[in-house]
Amino acid sequence: MKYSSLAKTLAAFLAFDVVALAAEQPNIVFIFTDDQGWGDVAAYGHPDVRTPNLDRLAKQGTLFTQFYVGSPVCSPSRASLLTGRFCAEIGIDYAIGGPAGQKYNHALWLDPELPNVYKTFAANGYRVGHYGKWHLGAMDKDGNMVAPAPVEYGAQESATAHSTGPKLKGLNNSNKSEIIANYGIDFIERNQSSPFFLNLWIMDPHSVLDPTQEQMDPYMDHTHPAVRSHLRSSQTVYYAIIENIDRAVGRVIQKLEECGLLENTIILFSSDNGPSPLWSSATGHAGSGLTGPFRGTKASLYEGGIRVPFIVSWPGHIPAGKVQDQSVVAAVDMYPSLVQMAGLEVELPEELDGEDRTSVLLGTPSKRSKPLMWEYRFGNWGREIQVSPTLAMLDGDWKLLMNPDRSRVELYNIREDITETENRARYETEIVGEMSARLMDWWDTQVPNPKNAPPWSGHSGWRMPRGN
């Protein structure tokens, strides 16, 4: 055994040992925001927005630079997180509900029979709470809310919006983060004695955003004086809301601290997909989300659509102040990894696409053993060069994007080319051949109705003037 391998094994052993040494089962607080871009956190490099609480979380834990969600839009990303499955495999391939849902015959809810991380924790002594967004069930054509409630998915306590089950109360377009934090704080207060798994699916910065003047005050310099009285810059609005998120995170952490639970709580922070671009119908007043250096926004399989912030803290277990930029972690990995970190003795479902990434979370870089796969074939509100092909696969440093009819085939080396602007498919035909075969095999077997896609699927919608 070479020294480096020995060191790795030793490190992995020590890491797992730390888990084993946890005095009691850790609590878990998973904060999952809505449409917050990879770059929408100061610790990720944002030049303007202030997120002192998230930055502090990154300092007391680890910031991951390469974390992927399962879809570039809401419902499938969330379904993927809960089930540890690629969303194309579980029939949730677009935002649930809405006109497109009826047109393309989408499922109206996530199958509650599927194994998921909530049910596993609820069945193993944890108190599972879910507050905020849900979007895993919608109304039927007649406007009846027929979808199962969160409790049927394992969330013993919940308050959500636009769903069956208990509703969030008192929400408006400036206080969503605050209200959801209130529910979380109340949950912590009531469940101090039992191990708990608290999920706060914060609804910001998804539009509509309408912050108060007080919230906007720190960012008024982004609104030109000549229009300040009656027009706001998108940045003033958006950054105010990001700071609302940050304040909510800070209050939840403070509550854990007050209850003496901070040391024994795994706090995770992430977002469901990339930022909604300015040109989405509801985002025109607030589309200032940033993807950092990445191409793509919400609804794109380029990095900016699926690569999001991911910060994890667990004092004494997860390295403090570490920036992990050598290892891929994905939302599908959360189910097996949280089960492992909590020390639950359960058999995980065989079909899981996620892997136990505990060793990476605890500080030891490693490669995934399996590739990540994505399928997304519906609406895109980004502009043109953000519109990706409909299939993607990440295997090591290579990312392949393609349309099933091969009208677009793109190959990027994500480590060398983080902007996805050096498409090497023309030259690296062997890699393309191997990866595209695997991706198409997966697509063939998993997607229920591959022809169920808009005609422009995977293509820019720009009507170019044609030469004559």
Add this chain to the structure above:
Amino acid sequence: MKYSSLAKTLAAFLAFDVVALAAEQPNIVFIFTDDQGWGDVAAYGHPDVRTPNLDRLAKQGTLFTQFYVGSPVCSPSRASLLTGRFCAEIGIDYAIGGPAGQKYNHALWLDPELPNVYKTFAANGYRVGHYGKWHLGAMDKDGNMVAPAPVEYGAQESATAHSTGPKLKGLNNSNKSEIIANYGIDFIERNQSSPFFLNLWIMDPHSVLDPTQEQMDPYMDHTHPAVRSHLRSSQTVYYAIIENIDRAVGRVIQKLEECGLLENTIILFSSDNGPSPLWSSATGHAGSGLTGPFRGTKASLYEGGIRVPFIVSWPGHIPAGKVQDQSVVAAVDMYPSLVQMAGLEVELPEELDGEDRTSVLLGTPSKRSKPLMWEYRFGNWGREIQVSPTLAMLDGDWKLLMNPDRSRVELYNIREDITETENRARYETEIVGEMSARLMDWWDTQVPNPKNAPPWSGHSGWRMPRGN
């Protein structure tokens, strides 16, 4: 001589013959907007904004899909248009004036001794008028307006903003296009009998934009009802202003028609550079400009920064309803081409970078004989993947972008890859070798002070979290 060559020669002969047949010297109306993107015209494919007058102009004339300005920012682009020179050669390399100007010791004005198209027309029987933006001269450090007035550049009549000489009167942030059109209409009225060269440098859609409610009414559906009372979407604001431009263009054309001058007037419409991105300090309320399918925005050498709308009408001479997508035309070509089309018998300056592209304007596709060159090394408000290297060269279908220190070298085939996302520099080393040598030779001899650049010049400014 092969048939195709013969046909081309014949076509070229016929085309020039048409010019020769012009009964009298044509008038010229050049409408040049500020920060309007390639995609910000319905005829170019914009999905939402209404530009009926520009669309009609395209139907009575020719729409060019591949027209390049000399710089991705204001002053150098305008200097390049007037002089027919690449801006790096004439010492205007950034927006004139402002703090950056002092820091990097920029010229305070365009050298009035340089040959330019206004002077040539003024000296050859044309009445030259210039109304609207100027930005070819700025105040000195003490705030004194010491730059030469437009008249010293050949504009016998002018009214401009922020410059020496007669000032535009009555401007506000909702009426700029209207006011400038008023000046133009008055000029046409007064100069009907002489051949004239009217330049309307419309100041829209450069921010600050503050359209009236009436102007915004057609686009209110872009502002979500929940924020309609006090927040506007960037689209509502921006599209209203684009329609203001369109109305102004329509009124000028109508005036020409009323005066019986439409048949004998060459009308040209273009923009000085790509749209200002949302994140520019003044654009947060209105940064909805579109580049069509192109990468890059204002201040980028990618297509979106330097490729702009270009519509030319001259009834009976320029083909009506044609979309020219086979030939490159550039702003530097305007000087020699307008001189040719007007039939001026003058000797053009030897140093011109522009070429006479009359044959293309009149309908015969052709390749340029010389490459186009760009140098831009200053501020960029775009986000990350829009930030280009500082040098660019277009030779046929190949576009090379590079930093002088070769920290970035990118090669795109613009015809096959209009989004500039298939950087082929790694593989096409021979083409890169040849083009980069020419580009560096040009850069070495032309740019006065190559070290005069910000440290981040040609690089994304994103502060990536570093692994540890």
